[in-house]
Amino acid sequence: MRAQKGVRRHTAFALIVVLFAIVGFGLLGYFEAVFAAVAFAPVLLPLYEKLFQFTKRRKIAAGLTILVVLVLIIIPLLFAATALVQEASILYNQYTAQATGTGPTIFGIDVRETVVDFIRDGIAQLRHSLANIVSRVIAIVVNIFIALFLLFYLLVHHEQVEKFVKDWLPFSEKHDWQFLANFKRTARGFVFGQGLTALIQGIVGTIGFLIFGVQGALFFGFVMALFALIPMIGTAIVWVPLGAFQLLLGNTVTGIGVLLWGALITSNIDNFVQPILMRNMIGVHPVVTILGIFSGLATFGLVGFVIGPLLLHLAVEAAKMFREEWYG
Numbered sequence: 236m237r238a239q240k241g242v243r244r245h246t247a248f249a250l251i252v253v254l255f256a257i258v259g260f261g262l263l264g265y266f267e268a269v270f271a272a273v274a275f276a277p278v279l280l281p282l283y284e285k286l287f288q289f290t291k292r293r294k295i296a297a298g299l300t301i302l303v304v305l306v307l308i309i310i311p312l313l314f315a316a317t318a319l320v321q322e323a324s325i326l327y328n329q330y331t332a333q334a335t336g337t338g339p340t341i342f343g344i345d346v347r348e349t350v351v352d353f354i355r356d357g358i359a360q361l362r363h364s365l366a367n368i369v370s371r372v373i374a375i376v377v378n379i380f381i382a383l384f385l386l387f388y389l390l391v392h393h394e395q396v397e398k399f400v401k402d403w404l405p406f407s408e409k410h411d412w413q414f415l416a417n418f419k420r421t422a423r424g425f426v427f428g429q430g431l432t433a434l435i436q437g438i439v440g441t442i443g444f445l446i447f448g449v450q451g452a453l454f455f456g457f458v459m460a461l462f463a464l465i466p467m468i469g470t471a472i473v474w475v476p477l478g479a480f481q482l483l484l485g486n487t488v489t490g491i492g493v494l495l496w497g498a499l500i501t502s503n504i505d506n507f508v509q510p511i512l513m514r515n516m517i518g519v520h521p522v523v524t525i526l527g528i529f530s531g532l533a534t535f536g537l538v539g540f541v542i543g544p545l546l547l548h549l550a551v552e553a554a555k556m557f558r559e560e561w562y563g
Contacts, residue, residue: 267535268378270542272385276393277419278426279304283390297390301383309379319457326451410556414549421548426541429524432509433463436470436501443496447489449477459501464540465528466521470501523548 262269279300287296389396401411437460444452459473474497481490524544531543 264374265378265381267538267542268382269385270535270546271378271538272382272389274422274542274545275304275382275426276386276389277422279386279390280393280419283393293391294387297387300390301387304383304386313375315453315457319454322451322454326454406556406560410560414552414556417552418545418549422545425524425544428509429464430541432505433460435508436460436463436504439504440470440474440497440501443474443493443501444477447492447496449481449489449493461540463505464524466524469505470497474501520548523551 282303283296283300286299287293290296290299397415401408401415404411404414406414437456440459441452441456444455449455455473455477459470462468462472463470474493478490478493478497481493484490527544527547528540529543530547531539531541533539535542
């Protein structure tokens with residue numbers, strides 16, 4: 236009887252695994268949306284809770300939260316992607332045309348030609364990536380719908396979701412709650428601390444480019460915001476070669492202006508903004524951030540900038556809890 240019961244239990248478990256595997260295979264192309272919803276739910280939870288206190292209705296509060304995300308984040312990002320594709324195409328032609336002729340040489344290498352090739356190839360690759368985003372409108376809309384749909388119910392039923400996750404985590408109750416709390420603080424810390432800091436640096440960098448008349452200010456500001464997310468690299472990888480390139484082209488005022496603006500203002504923003512935004516939040520270790528970003532980009536595309544470091548950080552924390560719980 237006991238053996239028969241064991242066989243039934245294992246059969247039931249195998250059936251569950253097979254069914255979930257079939258469903259998971261069907262949703263393979265939408266994992267990006269699923270992980271995005273899970274990652275951003277803790278970030279939006281404080282806004283949802285404030286709206287819930289005001290409306291007293293969970294679904295209305297969640298709906299208003301989704302509306303805020305649409306109006307302030309998703310719609311502007313889609314318009315920005317379209318504008319960036321157009322600007323990247325113009326830039327590719329302009330920078331190629333500007334750099335005709337010979338420039339100064341070092342060890343027989345034409346510096347101007349080398350810098351032009353580097354910038355042109357970078358613009359071409361990013362233009363191709365952005366063009367893919369714009370061309371995949373239907374797929375992106377479906378992914379956005381799935382992410383917002385899941386996000387809506389993750390907010391409405393966040394207490395039940397937390398309890399469900401806690402019940403299935405293979406740790407003690409103390410570590411279960413610690414894992415969930417760590418996940419919330421890490422997500423908020425990365426998005427608010429590093430994400431908003433990078434966005435502000437991109438905006439300030441764009442303003443500097445506009446002031447000094449750099450062609451493609453919006454494009455280079457966007458690239459700067461992306462690199463600002465990567466520790467030990469940051470915004471200097473954009474404004475240093477860009478300022479030097481302007482000097483090579485003979486645009487002395489523009490080149491010096493870009494270099495000074497980047498060194499004195501853009502690069503120092505994180506020293507003032509990040510400590511304010513990161514208060515009571517867990518920062519992600521630089522090594523975890525870099526490895527997570529590359530892993531996330533390869534797996535999830537641009538949204539991997541957030542999902543990758545978060546997942547890797549959680550994996551590291553889970554390993555620490557496992558060692559503490561089972562090996563002391």
